[in-house]
Amino acid sequence: VGWESEGVDADQARDVRGEILVNIRTAEGFQSLKEKRDLDNTRKEQARIKKELAKREDVSFGALAQEYLKWAKDAKKSFKDDESNYRNHLAPLLAKKVAREIGILDIERIKKTLSNKKVGTKVKRPLSPATVKHFIVLTRQIFNYAITRKLFIGVNPVSETLKSRKGFIKGTNNKRTRFLSREETQPLLNTIKETSLQTYHICLVSLYTGCRMGEV
Structure with missing residues (x-):
């Protein structure tokens, strides 16, 4: 006994x-x-x-995101970007929501909110379609990770949205490949400095060292 x-x-x-x-x-x-x-x-x-x-x-999306970021810290080179994008853009909209209660309408509202969001220290500009697409994709990745690790029971609302809304996250490609002349460099740096001093310093380091964005 x-x-x-x-x-x-x-x-x-x-x-x-x-x-x-x-x-x-x-x-x-x-x-x-x-x-x-x-x-x-x-x-x-x-x-x-x-x-x-x-x-x-009853698990919140914020709890799932934290588990995803713990994994991404060692598994993804883009961890810092993921962490920053989640903290600054997705967390205010999703962190406190119960994950299973997030549906297609919520994802649509989030996309609309992000599309209307303006960022910048001095000059406020709307987020580009490609940037909004990146945030939506990050949301989908967090759900997929949670489902795969059995942290969440349910369907991925982003995947469901993509099935029912063709072209939902069809963003333009922000990527550009071009070499600047010396005459073009300074005006560009001046404009960047007005928008973000941190980005300005990063650009200076990249310009003089040849480092890529993720290496600075």
């Missing part, structure tokens, strides 16, 4: 023995101490699973 140090006394042991004898006579329930222990363990495991499922059902 158990040890005295575990709080089991003689009366409890006698009661369990009585239950076993009754069960043997009626051919019902556990009929040995081993069967009782197995039954107790099964019930505990069922209770644990039930609690775990309830926890997954």
Whole structure:
């Protein structure tokens, strides 16, 4: 039944023995101490699973995102970008929402909100379609990671949105490949400096060292 140090006394042991004898006579329930222990363990495991499922059902998107970022820190070169994009743009919109309650309408609203969002320190400019697309893709990646790791029970709302809304995140490509002349460089740096001093310093380092954006 158990040890005295575990709080089991003689009366409890006698009661369990009585239950076993009754069960043997009626051919019902556990009929040995081993069967009782197995039954107790099964019930505990069922209770644990039930609690775990309830926890997954009520998990917030923010909790899923944190798990994704923990993984991305060691697995992705773009971790810093993912972390910054989530913290500055997605977290204010999604972090506190229960993940299973996020649906197609929510994803559409998020895209609209991000498309209307203006960023910049001095000169405020709207986020580009390609940047908004990147944020939506990051949201989908977080859901996919959570589903794959069984942290979340449900469907990926971004994937569902893409199925029902063709061209939903068809953004333009921001990527440009071009070499600037010396005459073009300074006006560009001046404009960048007005928008973001940090970006200005990054551009200076890149210009003089040849480092790529992710290497600075």
